Amino acid sequence: MAVYIVLLGPPGAGKGTQAQLIAQKYGLMHVSSGDLFRENLKNETELGKLAQTFMQRGELVPDDVTIAMVRERLGRPDCQKGALLDGFPRTPTQAQALAQMLQEFNAAVSVVPYIAVPEEVLVERLSGRWTCRKNGHVFHEKYNPPTAVGVCDYDGSELYQRDDDLPATVKNRIKVYQEQTAPLIQYYRENGLLVEVDGTKPIDQVTNALLQAIEKAA
Ligand code: ADP
Numbered sequence: 001m002a003v004y005i006v007l008l009g010p011p012g013a014g015k016g017t018q019a020q021l022i023a024q025k026y027g028l029m030h031v032s033s034g035d036l037f038r039e040n041l042k043n044e045t046e047l048g049k050l051a052q053t054f055m056q057r058g059e060l061v062p063d064d065v066t067i068a069m070v071r072e073r074l075g076r077p078d079c080q081k082g083a084l085l086d087g088f089p090r091t092p093t094q095a096q097a098l099a100q101m102l103q104e105f106n107a108a109v110s111v112v113p114y115i116a117v118p119e120e121v122l123v124e125r126l127s128g129r130w131t132c133r134k135n136g137h138v139f140h141e142k143y144n145p146p147t148a149v150g151v152c153d154y155d156g157s158e159l160y161q162r163d164d165d166l167p168a169t170v171k172n173r174i175k176v177y178q179e180q181t182a183p184l185i186q187y188y189r190e191n192g193l194l195v196e197v198d199g200t201k202p203i204d205q206v207t208n209a210l211l212q213a214i215e216k217a218a
């Protein structure tokens with residue numbers, strides 16, 4: 001049966017970093033809604049133009065648009081074995097839509113690792129984040145530096161700093177997270193799917209804790 005893992009946590013918690021490592025280990029597709037929006041932005045699609053105004057302000061793209069985009073992505077053949085979801089769902093409506101679409105595939109969410117990181121750590125994480133142009137690989141200038149400054153270790157493409165990682169936008173993203181996404185912690189706890197992991201530890205320790213949580217649940 002297909003396996004769907006939902007990585008939950010505030011912006012900067014380490015979802016993208018960990019998703020990359022875990023997806024590789026299990027041969028699962030890494031589906032990041034943020035990466036999908038940025039891909040659309042780069043290709044100047046209608047969806048990209050629509051998303052841009054919300055992303056620049058650090059607000060959420062409307063649910064109907066986001067849900068349709070993820071539904072289309074999960075329906076593709078490379079997601080037949082399941083997916084590691086990063087950044088989706090971000091609202092209760094999205095969580096319900098996910099449950100419904102997985103039901104259509106005769107599947108369900110397997111486990112929801114929640115990467116817990118206190119607010120004061122997030123701004124520093126995001127202001128030091130460098131993202132790869134080609135595939136969205138992430139680095140940190142202090143905590144996870146690339147081998148060569150400005151170059152992605154995985155695919156050699158250029159590293160850049162996201163506009164929405166500026167401190168003013170980050171503050172709004174954290175506020176939006178608290179208001180709209182944090183309620184999902186309780187939602188998935190009540191469903192018995194939530195496993196909390198301490199995201200303040202070094203990257204490899206967080207990976208180990210996540211792998212343990214996933215293996216226990218699977
Ligand atoms: P998210 O996808 O949750 O927004 P990222 O994976 O992009 O988070 O990580 C945000 C920043 O923090 C990146 O620069 C990343 O290199 C760094 N980072 C991720 N995990 C850790 C960690 N455990 N300790 C220190 N820095 C981390």
Ligand code: ADP
Nearest residue numbers: 011012033034054055059060061066087088090
């Ligand atoms: P982070 O890695 O910091 O958590 P993302 O790359 O996941 O950030 O998201 C960047 C932006 O893309 C968000 O601030 C939001 O505007 C938009 N976005 C991403 N995922 C969603 C979603 N599930 N629902 C609505 N908007 C989203």
